[in-house]
Amino acid sequence: MVPASHVGKSILTAALGRILADEGLRVAPFKAQNMSLNSAATPNGREIGRAQALQAEACRVTPRAEMNPVLIKPSNDSSAQVVVLGRVWGEVSAADYHQRRVEELFPLVLQSYRTLAAEHDVVLLEGAGSPAEINLKAHDIVNMRMAQAAGAACLLVGDIDRGGVFASLLGTVELLDPAERALLRGFVVNKFRGDVRLLQPGINMIEQRIQLPCAGIVPYLPDLGLDEEDSVALEDSHCMRSAWKPRDERSQRPLRVGVVKFPYLANFTDFDALAAEPSVSLAFLNGPEELPEADLLILPGSKQTLDDLRWLRESGFATALQKFAGPRRRDGNIAVACR
Secondary structure (H helix, E strand, O other), X not given: OOOOOOOOHHHHHHXXXXXXXXXXXXXXXXXXXXXXXXXXXXXXXXXXXXXXXXXXXXXXXXXXXXXXOEEEEEOOOOEEEEEEOOEEEEEEEHHHHHHHXXXXXXXXXXXXXXXXXXXXXXXXXXXXXXXXXXXXXXXXXXXXXXXXXXXXXXXXXXXXXXXXXXXXXXXXXXXXXXXXXXXXXEEEEEEEOOOHHHHHHHHXXXXXXXXXXEEEEEEOOOOOOOOXXXXXXXXXXXXXXOOOOOOOOOOOOOEEEEEEOOOXXXXXXXXXXXXXXXXXXXXXXXXXXXXXXXXXXEEXXXXXXXXXXXXXXXXXXXXXXXXXXXXXXXXXXXXXXOO
């Protein structure tokens, strides 16, 4: 369980899975409900969250639909496609899903968990966002409600890199019901940089305030090269930049690959391999004025093709793309469309 999004819960779950697997335990990941446009395919063609596929690999098991029984793929700000056990289930509004559909799906979620629990020694449950989102809590099926159903021992994870970690931990505990607090076994401070001795007074104080022990302080680990699924990670990515420096053809430089940053860009981790290539300089482009500096341009996959096409036209990208891919360009620029 975690006090917020993008605090490192998926990576820590994967790490715990590998540790337990190396100890000889049969372990599997489980996330009742995931919201992400980044997904992965199981060997039998089902679709699950990218993080659960990564966690399955860490646990040395085959990814399967039961590990992420409900996957929500946002279509726009108020509706989403719902994937259930790896198959498209329907398109719903946010209000309809949270107020009605979750209750319809929760029995299936429980059955998925029980199937995994019957076949493994340990099932690692990952939460989503914060377990203390009080406006959504009544119909939340992925955090404390799922933890209570499984009788899980819960670990709070806080991201100190973004600041406010102690307030986040305290506020989360305070907003939980007594029965939910009883499931908590400790907390972890993630992404710590610096001298841990300077952190210790805060650790001691927060242990007293929330009456939970600190289970560990995890150092900040840059450039892990592992799949991300949260769009927040795209903003933090080392390959995110607004533009390249002006061209200098007299000096050697990496190949400049530009990816048009659609509003509904899907599976942005497809470009991780390019970002890791030393001979490539990858950039996600926000405006048409950035196109001329690219050597190669990629139009990525889109969850909402018509909406992103409209955005291309309204933003001026469409006109710039036509010029970029014009006939017999002397500078060798080409355009590539993906999927």
